[in-house]
Amino acid sequence: MASLAILPTGKLFSKNANAKLKLAIIGVGERGSMHLDLLLKRDDVDVVAVCDVDGKVIERAKRYISKSGKKMAQFFTDGSDAWKKMLEIKGGIDGIVIATPWECHKEMIISSIESGIKYVGTEVMLGITLQDHWDVVKATEKYNAHVMMLENVCYRRDVMAALNMVRQGLFGEMIHLQGGYQHDLREVKFNDGIHPYGHGVEFGEKGYSEAHWRTEHSVHRNGDLYPTHGIGPIAHYININRGNRFLTLSSLSSKSRGLHNHIVKGGGENHPNAKVNFKLGDVVTTSISCANGESILLQHDTSLPRPYSLGFRVQGTEGLWMDVNNGVYLQGKTAKDEEWDDAKIWFDKYDHPLWARWSKETTGAGHGGMDFFVIHSFIESIKRNVPTPMDVYDAATWSAITPLSEQSIELGNETIDFPDFTGGKWMYRKPVFALTDEY
Numbered sequence: 001m002a003s004l005a006i007l008p009t010g011k012l013f014s015k016n017a018n019a020k021l022k023l024a025i026i027g028v029g030e031r032g033s034m035h036l037d038l039l040l041k042r043d044d045v046d047v048v049a050v051c052d053v054d055g056k057v058i059e060r061a062k063r064y065i066s067k068s069g070k071k072m073a074q075f076f077t078d079g080s081d082a083w084k085k086m087l088e089i090k091g092g093i094d095g096i097v098i099a100t101p102w103e104c105h106k107e108m109i110i111s112s113i114e115s116g117i118k119y120v121g122t123e124v125m126l127g128i129t130l131q132d133h134w135d136v137v138k139a140t141e142k143y144n145a146h147v148m149m150l151e152n153v154c155y156r157r158d159v160m161a162a163l164n165m166v167r168q169g170l171f172g173e174m175i176h177l178q179g180g181y182q183h184d185l186r187e188v189k190f191n192d193g194i195h196p197y198g199h200g201v202e203f204g205e206k207g208y209s210e211a212h213w214r215t216e217h218s219v220h221r222n223g224d225l226y227p228t229h230g231i232g233p234i235a236h237y238i239n240i241n242r243g244n245r246f247l248t249l250s251s252l253s254s255k256s257r258g259l260h261n262h263i264v265k266g267g268g269e270n271h272p273n274a275k276v277n278f279k280l281g282d283v284v285t286t287s288i289s290c291a292n293g294e295s296i297l298l299q300h301d302t303s304l305p306r307p308y309s310l311g312f313r314v315q316g317t318e319g320l321w322m323d324v325n326n327g328v329y330l331q332g333k334t335a336k337d338e339e340w341d342d343a344k345i346w347f348d349k350y351d352h353p354l355w356a357r358w359s360k361e362t363t364g365a366g367h368g369g370m371d372f373f374v375i376h377s378f379i380e381s382i383k384r385n386v387p388t389p390m391d392v393y394d395a396a397t398w399s400a401i402t403p404l405s406e407q408s409i410e411l412g413n414e415t416i417d418f419p420d421f422t423g424g425k426w427m428y429r430k431p432v433f434a435l436t437d438e439y
């Protein structure tokens with residue numbers, strides 16, 4: 001991918017037009033190393049500090065930086081609190097990227113803000129409990145900071161083309177939306193302690209990467225543990241927190257079989273992990289009602305054999321897009337009555353301006369190129385000293401689905417009121433996400 005030297009406008013880099021942003025990263029595991037790689041490809045960024053507790057991934061990060069030809073960063077590796085030292089580095093940090101286990105995010109986000117960092121890009125999930133989400137929102141407001149969840153699926157090419165079509169009214173008035181996280185994670189949640197994916201049925205202390213920490217959430221929690229890839233795009237389609245909001249939520253869980261069966265299949269009935277009881281139901285279904293009358297269905301389905309699909313359905317008064325059959329139907333516009341058009345016909349025509357402009361730069365970026373945009377948006381917002389296009393209210397609203405769904409299931413699928421993290425501001429806020437081809 002070519003280096004990016006985005007042209008400064010009057011508002012950019014207010015102090016010095018040639019200055020580069022000073023970026024830091026906490027967590028350079030499987031995900032953080034991808035962010036590091038993207039940051040190193042940019043001419044407008046210096047990665048000045050990197051923190052991780054794992055020496056192996058630190059060595060990989062050093063190799064990435066050496067290969068980029070950029071100045072070596074300062075490294076912080078000494079224990080699980082080393083990141084706190086990093087926040088004190090001389091010369092300051094313009095923005096920080098956090099890609100650590102979910103349970104670390106809240107403290108790392110809030111401490112970063114308290115240390116004076118104005119821009120925090122956090123990987124998905126803002127916290128664990130509902131209170132964690134409120135704490136992050138309140139700290140962000142208090143310090144006038146910007147917290148962006150690095151929700152990359154919002155930038156997926158088909159998702160953005162569908163957004164373009166929604167905004168141009170092709171589907172009519174929005175009525176019903178579906179999405180979720182339908183991804184067989186059995187080889188992510190269990191491995192041999194060496195490879196990040198598969199080769200064994202270990203987790204926890206004996207697991208590596210996400211098997212080291214993520215699987216514990218499936219042991220102890222039952223809810224939609226990963227809602228943001230589905231709900232982020234849906235929230236943009238119907239302007240959540242910007243003229244609309246989630247009102248209520250209710251979740252339903254199936255029984256749990258998939259993770260146990262996977263252990264028995266790979267490690268035998270006598271493997272110690274075969275005794276573990278997984279609280280997480282194999283399929284968790286969540287329904288959400290909205291102030292403007294739309295209904296939403298989300299599914300979390302990560303423990304059973306299945307092909308990957310986020311299962312989007314975007315349905316309005318004039319037609320719909322369905323992800324799983326890759327079909328678009330628009331009354332009076334698609335080729336035949338009551339038959340699907342291949343979605344490609346429509347998505348090529350309504351390619352989002354961001355993709356039309358930047359698709360060359362996405363080459364080599366993860367997840368089909370969409371990872372480029374999420375980092376690009378974060379960096380361009382810092383340069384312009386403006387709010388990020390997805391802000392702390394979006395992050396809290398999407399991520400809070402997890403504790404709310406846990407609560408609903410615990411209470412026998414009770415319908416829970418959805419908190420309004422904007423404190424009523426949703427009524428006046430205007431959509432800002434991807435309105436132009438800039439970032």
Ligand SMILES: NC(=O)c1ccc[n+]([C@@H]2O[C@H](COP(=O)([O-])OP(=O)(O)OC[C@H]3O[C@@H](n4cnc5c(N)ncnc54)[C@H](O)[C@@H]3O)[C@@H](O)[C@H]2O)c1
Pocket residue numbers: 026027028029030031032051052053054057079080081082083099100101102104123124125150151152208209210212367
């Ligand atoms: N958006 C996406 O497509 C996507 C994809 C994968 C992961 N993720 C998210 O990225 C985050 C990280 O996931 P991952 O797959 O990289 O996991 P990982 O386990 O591979 O990486 C996490 C890293 O954090 C480090 N770490 C843990 N505690 C730390 C501490 N106290 N201080 C410093 N470093 C610490 C670990 O050593 C590890 O290297 C999670 O939030 C995950 O949900 C997002």
